[in-house]
Amino acid sequence: MSSNESVTSSLFTKEFTKNPYPVYAQLREMDPIYKCIFPQGSEGWMITRYEDAVEAFKDPRLSKDVVKHGGQNGHQSIFAQSMLFSDPPDHKRLRGLVQQSFTPVMIEGMRGRIQEITDELLDGFRGRDEIHLIDEFAFPLPIIVICEMLGVPAEDRDKFRLWSNTLVGGYSEENAGKLKQHMDEFVQYLGAMFNRLRAEPGQDMISQLIAAEEEGDKLTEQELYGVVALLIIAGHETTVNLIGNSILSLLQYPDQLELLVRQPELIHTAIEESLRFNGPVEFSTGRWAREDFNFKGKEFKKGDLVIIALNSANHDPSQFESPDVFDITREKSPHLAFGKGIHLCLGAPLARLEGEIAINSLLKRYPNMKLNAEPGELEWRPGMIVRGVKEIPLLL
Secondary structure, X not given: OOHHHHHHHHOOOHHHHHOOHHHHHHHHHHOOEEEEEOOOOOEEEEEOOHHHHHHHHHOOOEEOOHHHHHOOOHHHOOOOOOHHHOOOOHHHHHHHHHHHHHOHHHHHOOHHHHXXXXXXXXXXXXXXXEEEHHHHHHOHHHHHHHHHXXXXXXXXXXXXXXXXXXXXXXXXXXXXXOHHHHHHHHHHHHHHHHHHHHHOOOOOHHHHHHHHHHOOOOOOHHHHHHHHHHHHXXXXXXXXXXXXXXXXXXXXXXXXXXXXXXXXXXXXXXXXXXXXXXXXXXXXXXXXXXXXXXXXXXXXXXOOEEEEEHHHHOOOOOOOOOOOOOOOOOOOOOOOOOOOHHHOOOOHHHHHHHHHHHHHHHHHHOOOOEEOOOHHHOOEOXXXXXXXXXXXXXXX
């Protein structure tokens, strides 16, 4: 079997999902802009080197408009008219509507409430020897925060977990039967919530977005669905996996865990290293070539799909010294975990703050916690977008 065939047969398998980094290393060396078949069946280009990834993020010849280029199908439909899948000038208008809720001052102002929620969750573990980290801590914290920001009733947050798992899982075998059903349920839920808030608006972000919609030319009904769906799902998914992957890396590198317990002020660089080392988002969402053009020696044809392998770029030795070493004291890290350019993740400051508070608070209470399973036994979530395990059993 040739090297190319070997890599092709390794991509998107369960083994790849558990540990994609050896395959990425082969691709960066052998064919860094690689033409492949993605799990949903479409052919496209996968970019694996850091420098190429940065250029692709900023290249105006690559469009994010999924309706125009990618087809409005499957799990993309509800998100299709959001800032994630739009180009300027629509992108600037849509992002501007929610940007005001994610300014550094606004996010820092939430520190006290995030600490309160974290402490309440940790208080619930008193007297227990073991917990399920994702189900009981990493998931509830960010979903409570984003639901409070948006005005979503707390009792509905488990529905969002179910819908979110399916929607971000995309076209995997595991999801095939549930995708349309959960999409429909999510849309119906949002429609009922919008009607309720139109009649009785509150101080929440969704009420503000509805007011913008009713002013006329700022936000259409479809854009409202797209933006709110994106905020709900992206608003907690990244943080769930940031917390989970960070704790997992610390447990697998006990010297780094011990260092962070001793020096909690290292939490900022620890979060950045976790984002680089095993980031919560595996691949960028799609981009499409607006025209035929040559990109780094590859001939992109108009309409070609382009995906950036974020975690591969973050392990590129031409950019990061000893990239396969987890080092929470690593200095400045220009990783691509949150993307780059105009589509840089809007919620990145919130995810970082939630991660910092969650991890330091957990370690302060349980400095001697251990993984209650073999790392190889952990089951990784399916799908191309998020990278995270389904559950992390912990001995406190």
